[in-house]
Amino acid sequence: MSSFRSVASRFGMALILLLLVVYFSTMSEAFLTQQNLTNILRQVAMLGIAAVGMTLVILTGGIDLSVGSTLALTGVVAALGMTYLDIGIIPSIVLGLLTGVAVGLVNGLAVTALRIPPLIATLAMLTAARGVCFILTGGLPIFGFPSGFAVIGRGMVGIVPVPVIIMVVMMAIGWILLNHTKYGRYLYAIGGNQEAARLSGVPVGRYLIISYVIAGFFSAVAGIILLSRLNTGQPNTATGFEMDVITAVVLGGISIAGGEGRFTGVIFGVLLIGVLSNGMTLLNVQEYYQLVIKGAVLFFAVALDQYNLRMNEVSRGRVVHETESKAAVLKPMPGE
């Protein structure tokens, strides 16, 4: 039982993912084909990219609700760059990415300098950035991009779609950031206990701002891909997208309270959402029912996670005893 438990807690999400894959492949012949698997990856690319940024922010104990709006704003700005400003593809992309960075910077400053709770600061940004989208476009779609721009969202390198390549690169960056840099270490420290981190010399404010900026950047990357895929700049895209991103991150085992969770879990969280939507569509589950099922999955995944956490606490309770009583026995004797 306990060994099952430890396996379940470490590989819980991977296990559920595996079961889903097995289930869908027995139910539908179309599921386990190269074509369909490529599809799934393409479908989750934007989600996966935005999830990297969200992971960083949630690890600090914050949250970024402005992801969807940032995505749309990035797209609108880049679209205007290619049409209205006519500055070419690359400069327009850079302009779009800078927009995302700027949004992140404002979020970060609001959270640190103005001490607005992240939920509120980014909620305000969600609303305001969306408004800017409508102002810039007058509410109308923008099209007529230079040919070649569509490659980002629709192109292929061999059998791999370009967005998937971008996602893999972004996730690799996220993984390295979290597991092998000072920044990653500090992020866990800040999320675990801001005061203790500060007293250990961690410049908390600076790293919080950096996290929101990076999150803005990742949202912007996703925004560029979306723009290219649609090949029109629309002010009303990606509404509610932040909720999908948060779902993926939380499914991945990142604690909403901050400071806990591994990046590999997020990769599984993203894939889980992709496999689930794709599989249900293949099985002709109606859209409305899909929503209910997705909600239920989030519900139970987190409930399972909490259960595991509690069990771990209990078994850690045992460890406490073990180490403490040993410490008491092994304590070197003063004066000997």
Added chain:
Amino acid sequence: MTKPILEMRGISKSYPGVAALTAVDLVVERGEVHGLMGENGAGKSTLIKVLAGAIKPDVGTIAYDGESFPYLDPRHALKLGIGVIYQEFNLVGYLSIAENIALGQEETFGPFLKSRQMVAKTGELLRSLGIDLDPRMPVRELTVAYQQMVEIAKAVSRNVKLLVMDEPTAPLSGREADTLFALIARLKAKGISIIYISHRLEEIFALTDRITVIRDGRFVMTTPTRLTDRKSLVSAMVGRALNETYPDGKHATRRKVLEVCNLSSDDVDDISFHLFEGEILGIGGLVGAGRTELVRAIFGADQVRSGAIAIDGVGCAIASPLDAIRQGIGLIPEDRKQQGLLLNMSVKENVTLASMNRFLRFRLVHETRERSVVSKYIEQLRIKTPKMEQRVKVLSGGNQQKVVLAKWLETNAKILIFDEPTRGIDVGAKHEIYELMRELTRQGISILMISSDMPELLGMADRILVMSRGRIVGELATPATQDQVMELAAS
């Protein structure tokens, strides 16, 4: 002779691989204050949890008020009149004292609360316990000491017959503790039996009628308090004779490493002093005298209003902990769990947190170098941990303190500030910390040490500054006496 109120016999509880309790007996007579003692991890909390019904014992019986049970569940324990005052209180800050005390058993008239009656009843209860508080006051406005009294009053209102107090004086100042002792005397007069858990020997001797000692989950002895003394009690707890002396050796030179001139902040006023190389400079005073606030200001954790700090004779501006660390200062805070450590992070990550820059290669963390440094500290400071990836949360207090110390040693700190260096650390491990402090001063590190533990302050410090109401009111050369310190502190 009347039967005891509580007779726990042969209580055993084991988890896979570990025996937390082995045949422990605890017998509490009616109306007595019974001290329960043991080192951290000895099994005190497990035993209390069995009594409160939070844990089901494997073997053993609990006889309470004439009835015998194989185990209790939390509801049942409450109904029997067993109350526990934990170190974290179960109070709702935004509710008033009366509402907190009535919580869960409000008297109502239809859907409406009988508020006036509730307030009157609470007022009566508080008066009977000698607690001078307005029942309508919100709990969040009370000091910790008063909150604790409300918690006790709440237990009394539920007809508690046996009250367990887990280290009740840990968060209290000396005077507050005296008030608590008076309250305990009143509870005793009401016929309530009390199990009193504490590390502080003075309290145990002042308060208790009998003492039970457990060690490594086993029953050691139960003895009337008047038939034992400090020495035998400590050796019963530790399992060997322990010298309560402090390691010798003064290593102070005449070189000033830290000079503080006319420092003022919101909490301290016009502070000036200096610290010599290799010295242990003690700071004594009552809780609330501004000692912690002073060292936090020096460390850049709190804002300074005016004044100057010089290190090695050179003036420097310290606006944040990061600045202080760069100047070679380290702070080992009083609240180790909330401020000193990242509980959910590993031993390794905690040790290297303040000196990450040393472990970077091409901007990435160099794991091999990190591991070798951390294992060096684990060995040198004798940190007991199964592996360096262990979360520090599960280490004992003494080992956690060593992890904090290792963190600062790795920053090459030349000045270490210890705020209550042995708070919450058990007797055996205390001595190790003292030895380490001496060894550090021998190596030329200078130490600023706040301590409320009078023997510790007198035994370890080379010189003692005494603070009162945010100011330094005197300096004592050691050997000094407890009376000298108290006289200044109370001024």
